[in-house]
Amino acid sequence: DQEARTLDRQARQASDLARDLLGAAERKDAERAARLQALTDNRTRLAANRDEAAAARQVADQTLTGFQPDAELAGIVNERRMAVAQRRADAAEARAALQTIDREVELRNARRQTVLNEIKAWTERKARAAQLAEELAGRVASVQDEQRQLEAAPDDFVVRRRAIIHEIDQAEAARKDAADKRAMAETTLTETDKAARAMLQDLSTAREARARSETLVEAGMARVGEVEKAVEETLEVAPSGLAELAGLTPGQDLPPLRQTEERLQNLKRERERLGAVNLRADEELQEAEQSRNDLTAEREDLDAAIRKLRRGIQSLNSEGRERLLASFDIVNGHFKRLFSTLFDGGDAELQLIESDDPLEAGLEILAKPPGKKPTVLTLLSGGEQALTATALIFAVFLTNPSPICVLDEIDAPLDDHNVERLCALLDEMVKTTATRFIIITHNPITMSRMDRLFGVTMAERGISQLVSVDLQAAERLVA
Numbered sequence: 001d002q003e004a005r006t007l008d009r010q011a012r013q014a015s016d017l018a019r020d021l022l023g024a025a026e027r028k029d030a031e032r033a034a035r036l037q038a039l040t041d042n043r044t045r046l047a048a049n050r051d052e053a054a055a056a057r058q059v060a061d062q063t064l065t066g067f068q069p070d071a072e073l074a075g076i077v078n079e080r081r082m083a084v085a086q087r088r089a090d091a092a093e094a095r096a097a098l099q100t101i102d103r104e105v106e107l108r109n110a111r112r113q114t115v116l117n118e119i120k121a122w123t124e125r126k127a128r129a130a131q132l133a134e135e136l137a138g139r140v141a142s143v144q145d146e147q148r149q150l151e152a153a154p155d156d157f158v159v160r161r162r163a164i165i166h167e168i169d170q171a172e173a174a175r176k177d178a179a180d181k182r183a184m185a186e187t188t189l190t191e192t193d194k195a196a197r198a199m200l201q202d203l204s205t206a207r208e209a210r211a212r213s214e215t216l217v218e219a220g221m222a223r224v225g226e227v228e229k230a231v232e233e234t235l236e237v238a239p240s241g242l243a244e245l246a247g248l249t250p251g252q253d254l255p256p257l258r259q260t261e262e263r264l265q266n267l268k269r270e271r272e273r274l275g276a277v278n279l280r281a282d283e284e285l286q287e288a289e290q291s292r293n294d295l296t297a298e299r300e301d302l303d304a305a306i307r308k309l310r311r312g313i314q315s316l317n318s319e320g321r322e323r324l325l326a327s328f329d330i331v332n333g334h335f336k337r338l339f340s341t342l343f344d345g346g347d348a349e350l351q352l353i354e355s356d357d358p359l360e361a362g363l364e365i366l367a368k369p370p371g372k373k374p375t376v377l378t379l380l381s382g383g384e385q386a387l388t389a390t391a392l393i394f395a396v397f398l399t400n401p402s403p404i405c406v407l408d409e410i411d412a413p414l415d416d417h418n419v420e421r422l423c424a425l426l427d428e429m430v431k432t433t434a435t436r437f438i439i440i441t442h443n444p445i446t447m448s449r450m451d452r453l454f455g456v457t458m459a460e461r462g463i464s465q466l467v468s469v470d471l472q473a474a475e476r477l478v479a
Contacts (some may be wrong), residue, residue, distance in 0.1 A: 025118060
């Protein structure tokens with residue numbers, strides 16, 4: 001409706017401007033018509049003078065033809081010639097003036113045609129403005145119909161709000177079930193991680209055993225190579241020729257036991273020559289097993305501590321979400337009320353965005369001042385942003401009030417009307433809370449609404465003095 005009224009006012013202004021231009025063009029056209037009539041009369045008069053001069057010249061020519069010239073006639077002829085010459089000069093000037101008048105007439109006709117074209121254009125714009133006014137009237141009617149339809153919208157909004165609250169309760173129950181399932185899944189995942197780590201530990205142990213076996217095999221192969229090399233160096237025969245060197249043939253029985261024992265003794269002596277056996281190998285094995293058992297116990301303790309810590313984190317997150325949502329609802333309620341009080345109407349709300357988890361979500365402020373569409377805080381004007389921020393600060397303050405609140409230049413970006421609203425809000429908060437407000441300001445309106453003033457004055461140069469004024473006592477004294 002406001003846009004329609006604005007467009008209608010613009011159309012009326014355009015129509016008035018076109019009417020003024022049309023009047024000015026008509027006045028100019030009348031002036032040009034008068035000048036054209038004067039020029040036409042002048043042209044007629046010059047044409048008559050030209051005809052009269054032509055007739056006089058013809059009479060003079062006839063007179064000169066019928067008579068013989070004498071001295072008197074010669075004088076008359078000379079006079080007549082001079083008069084004719086003067087008439088010719090006048091006729092030449094008249095022709096020049098006539099040509100000038102013709103050119104001016106052409107120019108005036110061209111200008112008149114231009115003015116007529118402008119008048120036609122402004123007439124068309126006036127018609128379009130009238131059509132636009134009719135369209136705006138239709139839009140006003142449609143807006144009024146829509147307004148009548150929206151009068152019943154609050155009841156529908158109440159029903160929809162109840163349905164949405166019911167859906168929110170159901171969603172909250174589903175969220176709690178999902179959170180429980182998530183906790184069970186995390187427990188299962190923890191146990192699975194423990195089993196996987198145990199399997200990885202067994203796999204690591206098997207790999208170590210395999211590596212030790214491969215090391216023993218490699219050592220045995222190296223030992224076999226050394227023995228073969230020693231056999232070759234000592235007996236100067238390949239290992240495959242030992243049976244032949246010992247006098248054994250394929251399929252022959254083993255040598256006697258005594259011979260075998262002697263050979264064993266020889267081998268023992270060879271073993272003694274190789275070096276003593278590591279007698280601490282068993283103790284080192286036991287120490288390694290004890291260290292492994294200690295590490296396993298520490299790992300189990302760490303796993304238990306991690307599970308306990310995760311449960312504690314989940315509990316803290318759950319409690320933090322509940323407290324945050326409860327505090328958010330309280331702050332949002334205070335914010336809506338204070339916003340409507342400061343703006344003398346309108347609506348505003350706080351929204352959690354960018355995440356479903358309140359602990360990770362961001363905060364968005366949607367504000368709808370009176371007569372404007374809902375928008376974010378950054379698209380408001382400077383004064384509207386200051387009032388909205390003030391409403392949010394006081395909403396948080398009312399959620400958890402303190403005995404003293406210091407406000408430093410809070411009214412600096414506000415005009416006088418909004419300063420009055422801010423002071424009225426402070427009066428209301430003083431009545432409803434036990435908080436004492438200390439305001440640092442240079443605004444005379446704010447200072448006039450305070451109970452007591454404190455300031456610094458310099459009565460003498462270089463000497464500052466603190467001054468206190470009790471306005472309530474002053475009002476009682478004046479009364």
